[in-house]
Amino acid sequence: MTKYEAxxxxxxxxxxxxxxxxxxxxxDRGETGALFNDLVAHLEDDFATPCVSxxxxxxxxxxxxxxxxxxxxxxxTRIVVCVSKFGSLALVCADNPGAFLGTGEAQTEGELDAAxxxxxxxxxxxxxxxxVPEELLECDYAGPSQLxxxxxxxxxxxxxFGIF
Numbered sequence: 001m002t003k004y005e006a007x008x009x010x011x012x013x014x015x016x017x018x019x020x021x022x023x024x025x026x027x028d029r030g031e032t033g034a035l036f037n038d039l040v041a042h043l044e045d046d047f048a049t050p051c052v053s054x055x056x057x058x059x060x061x062x063x064x065x066x067x068x069x070x071x072x073x074x075x076x077t078r079i080v081v082c083v084s085k086f087g088s089l090a091l092v093c094a095d096n097p098g099a100f101l102g103t104g105e106a107q108t109e110g111e112l113d114a115a116x117x118x119x120x121x122x123x124x125x126x127x128x129x130x131x132v133p134e135e136l137l138e139c140d141y142a143g144p145s146q147l148x149x150x151x152x153x154x155x156x157x158x159x160x161f162g163i164f
Contacts, residue, residue, distance in 0.1 A: 061162060
């Protein structure tokens, strides 16, 4: 595990409060929504196209998703950004979460262009989001929270982006 990944795991552990599964104790729906609106607007500007977004996801620790359409990307594969209700966590993936084991695999398979990924990650970083790689989120969950009974193999993704 790299130093950066270790710092991300430490951040996930800090955000993990067993009493607050769906959202953090200090969750501000309006603030989260405003930041998400900024994200959508910036991605639409960056890719010069309307992006589909889903927001305020019910019974989930994920706040919402924004999708850059396939026809606006170099490789012709849509880019999906998932945003958690916790700590401005964000996940970037090609096509859909789980379609590839991370952005590296998507790039290797020719489904994600480095410049497109840089645009998305730059926008997220400029807005203060913490980008968590899908590979890290797919690691076994090792925190104090009791995740829902329907989760067969709990992962960090289930904890911070999953349905409750």
